[in-house]
Amino acid sequence: MNINPGQDKPIFIQIAEGIEDGILTGAFPEESQIPSITEFSVNYKINPATALKGINLLVDENIIYKKRGVGMFVAEGAVQKLRKKRQDQFYTNYISSLIDEARRLGISSEDVIAMIERGFSK
């Protein structure tokens, strides 16, 4: 997980996305405990309120749940939920910027599609 203060995204979003990545790659399996707010904030030298804000995003989406006095755990079905969410965001996160750049460079939609197919067949 990589937190980069110089990046355009707010830190709390980076924390949330970092944990999401961890869940998707299997570093944090479902029903396993994730590090505490303190561990996150000390490790990345961020204010605990920021770490909490990031984690609360995931709690609100039922990807993480809190066990009082024990810690925070990855919810059952979190991977499925995250895949669905990332798929939904795929167009806005990747395709639209791809099209913007293609337009600036004068690449036609056929050429773009051809490139994508070439990439998939590798």
Place this chain on the structure above:
Amino acid sequence: MKKILKYQCFDLVKALIIYYLVILLIISLAVIGMNVAGGTKRSGLGFSSEFFCLIVGLCMFREYFYLFMQNGVSRKKIFAGACMCLVIFSAVMSAMDVLALYILEALPAANVSYMTISSTLYSGYVNNAGPVLRLLVELVISFLVMYVFFVAGYLISICFYRSPKPGKIGIAVGLPLLVVGGIPVLMVAFPDIFARLISFFLFIMGYSDTSSGNPFIGMVTLTVFSLVITGLSYRAVKGTQI
């Protein structure tokens, strides 16, 4: 308050112990020397205590003020602690000095006398007074004198700390010059004024060269001095900023 008093007393008591060890050493040497050479010596050792007080007073402001300010003590408390400390030290030192005076008196073979302010200034009175009254006068006078010297040193050091550079130099140069240079100059150039000043000073101290002198006038004067200098010091501490 208790904490800062304790801290200061423990810190300063080292200096006091060293001071009296040195005094003891000097007296012993003097006693030996007098007995070898013969004759009697009136020592001014009692007066050196006043210098000790002045110097301790001069040294104790800044260090304690800084330390206590860092540790969340108000100026009021800092001042009260310093005053209490000076009162305790004046009491202890006056007792020590009077003790030294009495011991050397009781040992005629020592051939050395330990002069204190009151035994000098009010010798006529002291020699004729009963033992209790004499002890009381000795103790109270030297207590007050020491306290005045202590707190005067304290006030001078606050003024020194608070003055801008030129003022600091002024105090550092001016005060010694006044004592060492000013008084002799005054004595020579304006003998009338000087003589009047001295007699005025002796008058308010209750000294008299014709009669036996009145130490109680001196006590009142010294008390007034102490109160005035203490009050000025309080104002100076209250206004001090870091």
Place this chain on the structure above:
Amino acid sequence: MRGIEVKNISKSFKDTQALRNVTLTFEAGKIYGLLGRNGAGKSTLLNIISNRKYPNEGYVSVDGMPSAENDEALRKMFLINEMNLYPESMKVKDAFKVTKTFYSSFDEAYALKLSEMFELNIKKKIKSLSTGYQSIFRNILALSVNVPYVFFDEPVLGLDAYHRDLFYKLLIEKYSEDPFTAVISTHLIEEVANVIEEVIIIKKGEILKNQSRDSILENSCTISGTVSQVDSYVASLPARAEVIGSDVIGGLKSVYICGDDGARLPEGLERSTMDLQKLFIQLTSM
């Protein structure tokens, strides 16, 4: 009421006005960044709050009590700055002991543990420590004192990268375990940007910004594009938006805006976020 209230504080020295009618509050249990250029008045403000200097006007209250010359209020605060107020010939370990006698909440064992972590020799006299280690010594005091309000005036001055990192980690750890109000005054903004929750920007003795870091950053952005496009966009901005600076290079222009509403941009213009450092530089230039 818990927290520190600074009300209409003004302070002037001989020929300079150090603080001008400063009003702000420090809430309990938050980390504040007090940011300003050299000579902006940061140290003076902290000195006044902790009763080392008197204001010419205004007052400070701590948990509802006036702080000036009030021992009960003073015991709740601890300020460290570049001045060493401990006797110079005192040893580090004795300084810990003395502090413990005045602040009963001071954790001596923790201070010793931190000294080991920073490799601070506690047998050394304070005056014989290097500049960096003097800072470390004071930081250890401040981290171990356990009072509700701790002021760090330029805490990382003279510290190397490793020690700076360690300091911020320890601060966050301490804060996570038992939240207290920490005010960090610094001009090294990048390092504290993510540590702090609230931002106070001070310039020439006046408070320019006083809000949460997130809200200040959410409402600030850089708009870039061609000069004419940017200028017409700026002209269309609502009154509450404030242009705090701009850069022109060739035909391209960037403007830095506080209070941008995030409306959709005309074609050709680009909006990017601003980090705290950039915002600070733009706000405090001139």
